[in-house]
Amino acid sequence: MSKQLLEFQEHLVKSKKIVALVGAGLSVSSGLxxxxxxxxxxxxxxxxxxxxxxxxxxxxxxxxxxxxxxxxxxxxAKPNRGHYALSKLSQLEGVEYITITQNVDGLSTRSNHKRETLLEIHGSLFNLKxxxxxxxxxxxxxxxxxxxxxxxxxxxxxxxxxxxxxxxxxxxxxxxxxxxxxxxxxxxxxxxxxxxxxxxxxxxxxxVWFGESLPLQLLTKIDNFIESGNSVDLILVIGTSGTVYPANSYVDRIKLKGGKVAIFNTDIEDDILQGKVADTWGFKGDAAELLPLALKPLIGDV
Ligand SMILES: [Zn+2]
Missing domain, CATH: 3.30.1600.10 (SIR2/SIRT2 'Small Domain')
Structure with a gap:
C-alpha cells in the first residue's frame, strides 16, 4: 500500500465532516x-x-x-462501485456528509445514496420541471x-x-x-x-441548461454546510478537475479552514501525485475502482 494511501486513510478514519465533489469521471466506468x-x-x-x-x-x-x-x-447504465462507496459513506452514523455532484445521470440516486445529502447542482435528467x-x-x-x-x-x-x-x-x-x-x-x-x-x-x-444559473437553494445549503458548525475535515474530489466554479471555490474554502483534499481522477498534476502539494493527496485511475479501496477503513466492503 502506498504511503499516500496510508496517510489518507489515517486522516479519513479521524474525519467527522466530509464533502465529496463529484464529476463525470465517476460515471465513465458505468459507460456514460x-x-x-x-x-x-x-x-x-x-x-x-x-x-x-x-x-x-x-x-x-x-x-x-x-x-x-x-x-x-x-x-x-448501472451505478458502479464508486457510486456504491459514496452511498455507504452517506449512510454512516456519526459523520456529517454531503455529496455535491455535477452529474445529471441519476446513478447516485439509484445506488441508494441518502437523498437529503445528495446535492445535484446541475439538476437531473430524471427531474421534470x-x-x-x-x-x-x-x-x-x-x-x-x-x-x-x-x-x-x-x-x-x-x-x-x-x-x-x-x-x-x-x-x-x-x-x-x-x-x-x-x-x-x-x-x-x-x-x-x-x-x-x-x-x-x-x-x-x-x-441546468447553458446560460442558466445553478439552483440557489442548493448553493446556499452547501455554503451552510461548509461555513457553519464544525469545519470540514476532508473533501474528496472525484472524477472532475475541480477547476470550474463553484467546485474550485469549495476546495479552496475547505483548505483554508484546515481541511484536507483527496483527488481521485484519471488526470492529476504530477506535483500532487508526488506529494509536493500540502494537505493534498492524489490517486490516479478509475474512481470506480479506487474509491471502494481508499474508503474501506471507514465504510467497510462495497
Ligand atoms: Zn406547472
Missing part, C-alpha cells in the same frame, strides 16, 4: 460519456440547439427527444420510460444512412452528425405536461 474531452457529449452535438431555454421554446419536441435518448442511455412562470412544480426522480406514449422509440437517434441506430454511449468511430436527428415530429400535446397547471403547460427536463 464525459462532457468535455475527446469523447465528450458536446463535441458530438450542438448544445445551442438542444440544451438552452431558447432551444426548448423553439422546438420542445426536438429537445424532449434528445433528453429521452439521454434518459434511456442513463437508465441502461414546469415551464410555467409562477409554477414551482418539480417531479423528482421520475425514472419512467418512455415518459409519454409519443416519446416511445425516440430513445434512438435516427440516422439517414444507417437507418435507426441504437446508441450505447457515444462511439467515436461512428460518424455522428453534429445535429441530433429527431425520430419524429411531436406536437406539444404529446409531451410531458404539468399536472398542477392543468392547461397544457409543458414540463421540461430538470437539468
Amino acid at each position: 460519456p464525459t462532457y468535455q474531452g475527446s469523447q465528450g457529449l458536446w463535441k458530438n452535438f450542438n448544445m445551442i440547439d438542444l440544451a438552452t431555454p431558447d432551444a426548448f421554446y423553439i422546438d420542445p419536441g426536438l429537445v424532449w427527444q434528445f433528453y429521452s435518448w439521454r434518459r434511456y442511455g442513463a437508465l441502461k 414546469c415551464t410555467g412562470f409562477i409554477c414551482n412544480f418539480i417531479d423528482y426522480d421520475n425514472f419512467k420510460n418512455p415518459l409519454t406514449k409519443a416519446l416511445q422509440d425516440t430513445e434512438y437517434e435516427y440516422d439517414k444512412q444507417n437507418r435507426k441506430r441504437p446508441i450505447d454511449g457515444i462511439d467515436e468511430n461512428v460518424n455522428v452528425s453534429p445535429q441530433f436527428l429527431p425520430v419524429k415530429q411531436l406536437s406539444e400535446k404529446e409531451l410531458p405536461q404539468c399536472p398542477v397547471c392543468d392547461d397544457g403547460t409543458l414540463l421540461r427536463p430538470g437539468v
Whole structure:
C-alpha cells in the first residue's frame, strides 16, 4: 500500500465532516460519456440547439427527444462501485456528509445514496420541471420510460444512412452528425405536461441548461454546510478537475479552514501525485475502482 494511501486513510478514519465533489469521471466506468474531452457529449452535438431555454421554446419536441435518448442511455447504465462507496459513506452514523455532484445521470440516486445529502447542482435528467412562470412544480426522480406514449422509440437517434441506430454511449468511430436527428415530429400535446397547471403547460427536463444559473437553494445549503458548525475535515474530489466554479471555490474554502483534499481522477498534476502539494493527496485511475479501496477503513466492503 502506498504511503499516500496510508496517510489518507489515517486522516479519513479521524474525519467527522466530509464533502465529496463529484464529476463525470465517476460515471465513465458505468459507460456514460464525459462532457468535455475527446469523447465528450458536446463535441458530438450542438448544445445551442438542444440544451438552452431558447432551444426548448423553439422546438420542445426536438429537445424532449434528445433528453429521452439521454434518459434511456442513463437508465441502461448501472451505478458502479464508486457510486456504491459514496452511498455507504452517506449512510454512516456519526459523520456529517454531503455529496455535491455535477452529474445529471441519476446513478447516485439509484445506488441508494441518502437523498437529503445528495446535492445535484446541475439538476437531473430524471427531474421534470414546469415551464410555467409562477409554477414551482418539480417531479423528482421520475425514472419512467418512455415518459409519454409519443416519446416511445425516440430513445434512438435516427440516422439517414444507417437507418435507426441504437446508441450505447457515444462511439467515436461512428460518424455522428453534429445535429441530433429527431425520430419524429411531436406536437406539444404529446409531451410531458404539468399536472398542477392543468392547461397544457409543458414540463421540461430538470437539468441546468447553458446560460442558466445553478439552483440557489442548493448553493446556499452547501455554503451552510461548509461555513457553519464544525469545519470540514476532508473533501474528496472525484472524477472532475475541480477547476470550474463553484467546485474550485469549495476546495479552496475547505483548505483554508484546515481541511484536507483527496483527488481521485484519471488526470492529476504530477506535483500532487508526488506529494509536493500540502494537505493534498492524489490517486490516479478509475474512481470506480479506487474509491471502494481508499474508503474501506471507514465504510467497510462495497
Ligand atoms: Zn406547472
